[in-house]
Amino acid sequence: xxxxICQQQERKTVMMGCWMLNESVxxxxxxxxLGVNLYLFIDTFRxxxxxxxxxxxxxxxxxxxxxxxxSAVCLNFNCMLILLPISRNLISFIRGASICCRGPWRRQxxxxxxxxxxxxYGIAINATIHIAAHLCNLERYHLSQSAExxxxxxxxxxxxxxxxxxxxxxxxxxxxNTTTELLSTIAGITGxxxxxxxxxxMTSSTEFIRQISYELFWYTHHMFIIFxxxxxxxxxxRIVRGQTPESLLLHNVxxxxxxxxxxxxxxxxxxxxxxxxxxxxxxxVLGPVVLYACERVIRFWRFQQEVVIxxxxxxxxGVLELHMKKRNFKMAPGQYVxxxxxxxxxxxxxxxxLTSAPQEDxxxxxxxxxxxxxxxxxxxxxxxxxxxxxxxxxPRLAVDGPFGAALTDVFHYPVSVxxxxxxxxxxxxxxxxxIWYKCCESQTQLKLSKAIHIALHWDxxxxxxxxxxxxxxxxxxxxxxxxxxxxxxxxxxxxxxFSCGPKALSKTLQRMCRLYSSADPRGVHFYYxxxxx
Amino acid sequence: xxxxxxxxxxxxxxxxxxxxxxxxxxxATAGQFTQWYFGAYSIAAGxxxxxxxxxxxxxxxxxxxxxxxxxYMTKVVKLFGPFSRNYYVRAILHLGLSVPAGFLxxxxxxxxxxxxxxxxYLLAATRGEQWTPIESKPKERPQVGATxxxxxxxxxxxxxxxxxxxxxxxxxxATGVSSGPQENPIPVTDEVV
Numbered sequence: 001x002x003x004x005i006c007q008q009q010e011r012k013t014v015m016m017g018c019w020m021l022n023e024s025v026x027x028x029x030x031x032x033x034l035g036v037n038l039y040l041f042i043d044t045f046r047x048x049x050x051x052x053x054x055x056x057x058x059x060x061x062x063x064x065x066x067x068x069x070x071s072a073v074c075l076n077f078n079c080m081l082i083l084l085p086i087s088r089n090l091i092s093f094i095r096g097a098s099i100c101c102r103g104p105w106r107r108q109x110x111x112x113x114x115x116x117x118x119x120x121y122g123i124a125i126n127a128t129i130h131i132a133a134h135l136c137n138l139e140r141y142h143l144s145q146s147a148e149x150x151x152x153x154x155x156x157x158x159x160x161x162x163x164x165x166x167x168x169x170x171x172x173x174x175x176x177n178t179t180t181e182l183l184s185t186i187a188g189i190t191g192x193x194x195x196x197x198x199x200x201x202m203t204s205s206t207e208f209i210r211q212i213s214y215e216l217f218w219y220t221h222h223m224f225i226i227f228x229x230x231x232x233x234x235x236x237x238r239i240v241r242g243q244t245p246e247s248l249l250l251h252n253v254x255x256x257x258x259x260x261x262x263x264x265x266x267x268x269x270x271x272x273x274x275x276x277x278x279x280x281x282x283x284x285v286l287g288p289v290v291l292y293a294c295e296r297v298i299r300f301w302r303f304q305q306e307v308v309i310x311x312x313x314x315x316x317x318g319v320l321e322l323h324m325k326k327r328n329f330k331m332a333p334g335q336y337v338x339x340x341x342x343x344x345x346x347x348x349x350x351x352x353x354l355t356s357a358p359q360e361d362x363x364x365x366x367x368x369x370x371x372x373x374x375x376x377x378x379x380x381x382x383x384x385x386x387x388x389x390x391x392x393x394x395p396r397l398a399v400d401g402p403f404g405a406a407l408t409d410v411f412h413y414p415v416s417v418x419x420x421x422x423x424x425x426x427x428x429x430x431x432x433x434x435i436w437y438k439c440c441e442s443q444t445q446l447k448l449s450k451a452i453h454i455a456l457h458w459d460x461x462x463x464x465x466x467x468x469x470x471x472x473x474x475x476x477x478x479x480x481x482x483x484x485x486x487x488x489x490x491x492x493x494x495x496x497x498f499s500c501g502p503k504a505l506s507k508t509l510q511r512m513c514r515l516y517s518s519a520d521p522r523g524v525h526f527y528y529x530x531x532x533x
Numbered sequence: 534x535x536x537x538x539x540x541x542x543x544x545x546x547x548x549x550x551x552x553x554x555x556x557x558x559x560x561a562t563a564g565q566f567t568q569w570y571f572g573a574y575s576i577a578a579g580x581x582x583x584x585x586x587x588x589x590x591x592x593x594x595x596x597x598x599x600x601x602x603x604x605y606m607t608k609v610v611k612l613f614g615p616f617s618r619n620y621y622v623r624a625i626l627h628l629g630l631s632v633p634a635g636f637l638x639x640x641x642x643x644x645x646x647x648x649x650x651x652x653x654y655l656l657a658a659t660r661g662e663q664w665t666p667i668e669s670k671p672k673e674r675p676q677v678g679a680t681x682x683x684x685x686x687x688x689x690x691x692x693x694x695x696x697x698x699x700x701x702x703x704x705x706x707a708t709g710v711s712s713g714p715q716e717n718p719i720p721v722t723d724e725v726v
Contacts, residue, residue, distance in 0.1 A: 132560050135639045139566045177567070178638040195642055199553070200649070203545040208589075208598050213537040372536050 045070040053242040068133035076284040085112035155260040190230040238276020247273040303398035333430040337401035357433035413496035421501030543653035554579030554643035561639035571637035590664040620658035627651035
């Protein structure tokens, strides 16, 4: 009994170690991101907490000044990062260009959407801190300007009334309320717009909404345009004010703060002068915004290019196969393209995996009816009926891509295991065809010595896509047995595991990869790669 | 955009608004802002809205993902009958609840979000949507007699029944839709586990 418990503990430690090894790069990157955020936050917090030029501002606002500014810097950082993971062309470029950064680093590029969500959560948290802090700030400015304010507070708030003075308190009159003040400043109005845009984007991006209506998610997400424009002009009002360097030389804060009654008169303490900090958010986000704008321009340009549809096949289970040709189109197996059909919707681009091999003179996609757009596409190609359409009367399609996906790494492993479920067989169709072509060309030497393909069919009517003679296992495999066998037959290999299918399958496979990877670096290792849209 | 059930988004938006109202209310009350009692109201309104909106309604078509532990609140919300079913009532309720929070700056964002949610609910109501509770169906006990079928006649590995029929009809025709069966340049091995 004790031995059994000991064995179980040992197994758990080994599993933990393997998991850490496999996931370590993602964890490192996430921690790096968190570290930069914390560093920026703490550094800015301390600066605003100790900086002399903001001494008088701190007298009015207290510590909430530092909270607001620190979270603002983190917001700038995260808003800079948020557009990068969804610039598909940039990611494909990095993937293609990085010859040195193979393996675990390249795999991180597959997790771009996860990173996008992580940064979004960062924006949400920092926005909450920022808004709460500025609410307190506005309230304190208002109280300092009211009749009950005394002493240094009152003296500071009165600054700016006469022509030679510059103000420190943006609220200039006691007969107002904070709401009116907010709505009469650029910062206030843009802040409200930014917050509303962010909230609407986030509520329409929950997993549930994405599943039931991808279009709502996609259209509402375009409020990011309002977000970035408002963000760029958010600081234009220069409300957060600190003492000017010239004023600091003449006006010694440590001494003069107790002699505020004498500021107007004495030469020792001339009236302090203040100026607002110039807006900096635009400097942070300009680069990524330009990159993303280029990304959209590239998509538009690719949209203009002619796509010739050479073959349309309608499969019984609601799957539409399209063969197309486009000039200068080069692909690798496992990549995907974005399709647009202007006659259905001029704004929507939908991702589909390429099912043809690069060696063929056309490229193909298999599209399953899964929602509004795909159903409309089927109707447009009259896939339901028996009538044959004239080639010219077929709706025009635009293609953007191809974009990289996990399967381009299949050829880098000596052994690869590909597991597909339902329409998830599409990326592997391209892969198997490509392997077939490569093996037919006797000159090319493949690093890949064995490809194991397991296809799961839950539809009774699903056709075999590739036309190759292959055995498919019907029903759910016993993964433990499968992985044990594969590990046994390839004892010291790196095995790439690729899957395309539902989340449950993905989780099971990830667990199997961790379980059956050996702790010994020379032993068998399973590396899990997943593709999902 | 035709098929979307607006009430689902309105529900997410309302839940978010409830949380924002609570947060704004806490900031105002803890900071003892001017007219902080509106903050206290916001907290109460926010809690009420969160409880009301937590149980997700059932979609007309397809399956609905339940929120964790929502079945307890579903029972309570169901009790209100037409008041919780009808989205016009919810639209007006949310609009009404949002107004007092608009008087305090700290909760004005909550007001705006709740007003937007009210608008989406109104849109959902005009399209005839309704809140239907998600109820778990009682588990049907499988009848033992009905599940025993004729045992298979040929040994494993065996394709499913339909494929066996197809294979017997058209043995020479290819199983694919492109140019026919292709010769494998390398042997494809069958690993029976």
